[in-house]
């Protein structure tokens with residue numbers, strides 16, 4: 001494989017800050033060929049609004065990968081269905097968003113791309129357009145034919161993985177069973193070894209219920225499901241521990257003992273992670289047959305075309321994708 005990696009980047013919701021962030025990223029040179037899967041007209045219009053200068057180059061995937069200079073951006077054109085006003089969602093463009101994700105998926109599966117980095121999409125408007133869509137994580141897992149993947153958000157000092165992803169809270173407890181939880185622990189363990197240089201990652205597993213179920217008096221998921229899985233992995237030599245009460249496992253002194261905290265559901269783990277490092281965290285999907293990283297924030301419609309969007313998380317997501325691609 002070529003020394004210069006090819007990284008696809010999807011700007012996501014066209015009315016949000018994704019296009020702004022991709023244009024900001026392109027003001028600098030990166031150690032890979034970055035290819036935006038986007039409408040060049042949208043990018044040119046947004047660059048004008050932001051006062052950024054950009055030279056777009058239509059990518060030729062049959063040519064060897066080349067690193068763009070500062071102010072240049074390789075683009076694989078996709079076309080908006082209707083013109084975009086920054087900050088205003090239009091469900092007619094949801095198909096465009098999904099087309100960019102589909103190209104990224106296919107390009108990663110065929111190894112044309114070494115990784116994909118995604119900027120935020122708006123899940124609601126895609127559903128309003130009639131497509132069942134809960135997130136990139138599930139979209140890429142389904143598209144790759146993978147039954148189980150793990151969403152993990154990471155900063156330099158904290159990694160939080162989720163046992164369940166975008167599920168209504170009412171469905172969370174039913175989604176946690178021994179088989180699923182075992183798969184999650186296997187994926188985290190394997191990914192930490194392969195991509196993060198951790199030989200036997202220390203995984204702190206949260207309980208589901210308050211105080212990890214208080215010995216079965218506040219819910220039985222810990223006793224019946226979570227603890228038996230943890231015990232089996234401890235017996236097998238994994239550095240897994242728990243079930244820890246989620247309200248205390250995130251205390252700073254406790255976190256020193258672990259590499260990854262495994263939360264049982266989205267809003268058990270992510271508020272802590274985002275409080276700790278919003279704007280500099282990376283969302284990485286573990287267990288896919290390709291590398292996918294993303295930002296830690298949403299579409300921020302209020303900031304589109306304002307020049308106020310912080311690009312740090314996209315930079316961090318790109319850096320992680322390049323590092324993972326180079327060690328793959």
Ligand SMILES: NC(=O)c1ccc[n+]([C@@H]2O[C@H](COP(=O)([O-])OP(=O)(O)OC[C@H]3O[C@@H](n4cnc5c(N)ncnc54)[C@H](O)[C@@H]3O)[C@@H](O)[C@H]2O)c1
Pocket residue numbers: 012017118119120121122123124136283294295296297298299300301302303308309310311
């Ligand atoms: N990776 C993704 O695709 C992703 C991630 C999270 C949320 N979302 C989606 O985004 C949409 C909006 O979600 P939300 O409003 O809950 O969260 P949001 O992250 O878009 O916004 C929350 C707050 O953070 C601010 N903010 C977000 N990103 C910022 C940045 N880069 N710089 C400065 N400020 C920033 C926003 O202005 C807002 O005040 C939803 O549809 C959600 O599903 C997508």
Ligand SMILES: N[C@H](C(=O)O)[C@H](O)COP(=O)(O)O
Pocket residue numbers: 134135136137138266270283294295296297
């Ligand atoms: N759960 C993510 C977050 O809160 O940051 C976000 O919704 C993105 O999920 P996908 O990467 O699956 O789109």
